[in-house]
Amino acid sequence: MSKKLTGLLAVGALLALTGCESPTETRTVDSRGPDTINTSAINTQDWSNAADQLLASLLSSEALTNAPRTPAILAVDRIINNTSLMVDTDLLIKKIRVGLTQTGKIAVTNTLGLGERAVVASEAAELEEMQSGKKQKTLVPDYTLYAKLIQQTDRNSKLTQNTYSFQMSLVQVKTGLTVWEDEKLITKQTKAKPAIGW
């Protein structure tokens, strides 16, 4: 009996010392929503939603119909983030780039602008120049893409409202004219937490 009691005590002590750690519950959800976490910030769905709406607007505008060549060359200009969020603007721009490239109407240059740079491709071009002795011809872009993210916050006693504005413009390099531009808004309301909780 005393042996059983000692054994039980030993098992009890072991459990107490090691702790019964409950495993973290994680599940994989569809990143395309609608089960993703919604916050007052810009979430995955919001980025895709804004990109989809801007792309649809650009393609519906027929701005690319009169492009001087197919695919037309596009350079990504500055993307200004005027929100309070520390976000990588590629969350928007990459989706726009992928969408435009898939249409077959646009090829994005990596040698101009502040967009994504293909370092190895640039080095390879330099190597080719050195070996062939011929100056590589860099294609001048037909269009540049400029974007800006703005956040406006409004509050009352019950709600905080964040409106995110996704502004985008397509400029024709030859004329310097804006051939398309649009703005998409996403507004989110968050209930204010009581100052003293019970």
Next chain:
Amino acid sequence: MKNFASSLPVVALALLFGGCQNVNTYENAESRATPNYVADKRVITDNTLAGAVRVVSINQATVSGNLLKIQATVENLKSSPRTVNYKFEWFDQDGMAVNSPNEVWKALPLQGRESTTISTVAISPKAVDFKLKFRE
């Protein structure tokens, strides 16, 4: 005990009608779409949702030379405001899905009895067919 027994049908009804999150699918019946209004084929798995929000019509156009644009007119059949989620999917000539990074569920807030339009543009010229899905 009697109260408990009498509340059972109410609980059963609440379980039956509440909280369904199935998907209703709308797609064009003919694979070669005609301009303007599209004859659509409807697969209803959530009758509650279908009874609250309906697709009045779907029409299509070609933009930027060879890209399909779909627009659906959606109506809230109830008097109270409602938010539903929708998603467009595209398919090519062989029935294969044409994936896009922007193919996400979007929230659509509708006022009572409001009818509004939703639209999207296929980012690939290969896209010939579409599906429009709804869920709560």
